[in-house]
Amino acid sequence: MTATTEGELLPQPAAAEIELVKVLHALGDPVRLQLFQVYAAGGEYDCSSERLGVMHLHKSTVSHHMKVMREAGITSTRAAGRVRYVQLRRADLDARFPGLVAALLAARE
Amino acid sequence: MTATTEGELLPQPAAAEIELVKVLHALGDPVRLQLFQVYAAGGEYDCSSERLGVMHLHKSTVSHHMKVMREAGITSTRAAGRVRYVQLRRADLDARFPGLVAALLAARE
DNA sequence: CAAATGGTTTGACATCCATCAAACAATCCA
DNA sequence: TGGATTGTTTGATGGATGTCAAACCATTTG
Numbered sequence: 001m002t003a004t005t006e007g008e009l010l011p012q013p014a015a016a017e018i019e020l021v022k023v024l025h026a027l028g029d030p031v032r033l034q035l036f037q038v039y040a041a042g043g044e045y046d047c048s049s050e051r052l053g054v055m056h057l058h059k060s061t062v063s064h065h066m067k068v069m070r071e072a073g074i075t076s077t078r079a080a081g082r083v084r085y086v087q088l089r090r091a092d093l094d095a096r097f098p099g100l101v102a103a104l105l106a107a108r109e
Numbered sequence: 110m111t112a113t114t115e116g117e118l119l120p121q122p123a124a125a126e127i128e129l130v131k132v133l134h135a136l137g138d139p140v141r142l143q144l145f146q147v148y149a150a151g152g153e154y155d156c157s158s159e160r161l162g163v164m165h166l167h168k169s170t171v172s173h174h175m176k177v178m179r180e181a182g183i184t185s186t187r188a189a190g191r192v193r194y195v196q197l198r199r200a201d202l203d204a205r206f207p208g209l210v211a212a213l214l215a216a217r218e
Numbered sequence: 219c220a221a222a223t224g225g226t227t228t229g230a231c232a233t234c235c236a237t238c239a240a241a242c243a244a245t246c247c248a
Numbered sequence: 249t250g251g252a253t254t255g256t257t258t259g260a261t262g263g264a265t266g267t268c269a270a271a272c273c274a275t276t277t278g
Contacts, residue, residue, distance in 0.1 A: 020142070020213070020216050021136075021137060021138070021139050021142050022137075024133050024136045024137035024142065025134075025137030025138070026137070027130075027133045027137070028130060028131075028133035028134030028135070028136070028137040029130070029134070029235095029236080030130050031236085033129070033130050033133065046254080046255090047254070047255060048254090057236095057237080057238095058237065058238050058239075059254085059255065059256090060237080060238070060239075060240095060255090060256075060257080060258095061236070061237055061238070062255090063255060063256055063257085064235095064236075064237085064256095065236090067256090068235095079244095079255095081244085081245055081246070081254085082244065082245045082246070082253060082254040082255070083245095083253095083254065083255080084254080084255065084256095096216070097212060097213075097215070097216040098212065098215055098216075099208055099211065099212035099215060100209075100212040100213065100216060102208065102212075103206060103207065103208035103209040103211075103212045104129070104206075104209065106206070106207055106208060107129050107205070107206040107207075107209060138265090138266085140266085155224080155225090156224070156225060157224090166266095166267080166268090167267065167268050167269075168224080168225065168226090169225085169226075169227080169228095169267085169268070169269075169270095170266070170267055170268070171225090172225060172226055172227085173226095173265095173266075173267085174266090175225095176226090177265095188225095188274095190224090190274085190275055190276075191223060191224045191225070191274065191275045191276070192223095192224065192225085192275095193224080193225065193226095
């Protein structure tokens with residue numbers, strides 16, 4: 001297996017089971033909103049706090065926030081070796097809440 | 110004074126000072142999301158829990174939620190006599206976060 | 219004035235939550 | 249194999265939060 005997109009998908013809610021109130025609750029935190037805006041640029045991200053802009057936080061705290069976002073259905077996580085690759089579930093979010101992600105990104109302050 | 114739109118405006122953040130993360134935090138609660146959806150239908154609402162669909166909550170709890178929403182900049186409240194008239198700050202929210210309210214309403218589950 | 223009305227404030231309480239630290243687990247590398 | 253890398257998990261802790269109840273306040277009404 002030499003593919004660059006290997007790895008096991010961590011448990012996450014099905015697209016149809018993503019709940020708006022849980023998404024809003026997850027994004028109603030400054031750290032997670034920051035992560036969301038980084039992820040929204042597209043592509044996959046490991047947990048390095050420099051790239052994510054959360055250098056001031058302990059790694060366990062970052063891990064906690066990523067778990068919250070994954071369980072809310074905002075992100076999907078692929079475990080490949082030691083690394084976790086996280087990305088926004090853009091298509092699922094757009095299908096379930098049309099225009100929401102776009103509006104949140106347009107709202108950058 | 111016989112006008113139907115009398116009353117003193119309760120303190121609220123200026124339109125430009127409405128923060129996305131605070132709006133999302135406020136809406137990330139099932140009760141407040143419910144209130145938001147009621148308000149979004151348009152018009153003014155007093156605090157009667159029947160019209161708001163929160164009959165199961167104590168009046169002080171409803172009052173608390175309305176304060177949170179007002180301080181987040183989601184609603185504005187006008188005090189006329191004994192009654193508080195609450196409405197969505199639709200224009201301010203649309204100006205600050207274009208498409209957000211529409212997307213949240215379209216997402217009704 | 220007294221009572222009713224509509225809502226706020228304060229206090230109490232239980233729960234949730236963000237954070238850190240330390241231990242743990244899995245993987246990669248020398 | 250042993251150490252380094254990349255996170256996760258668990259426990260502790262302080263602070264925020266949702267809820268109710270009771271007291272309070274302003275307004276209206278009898």
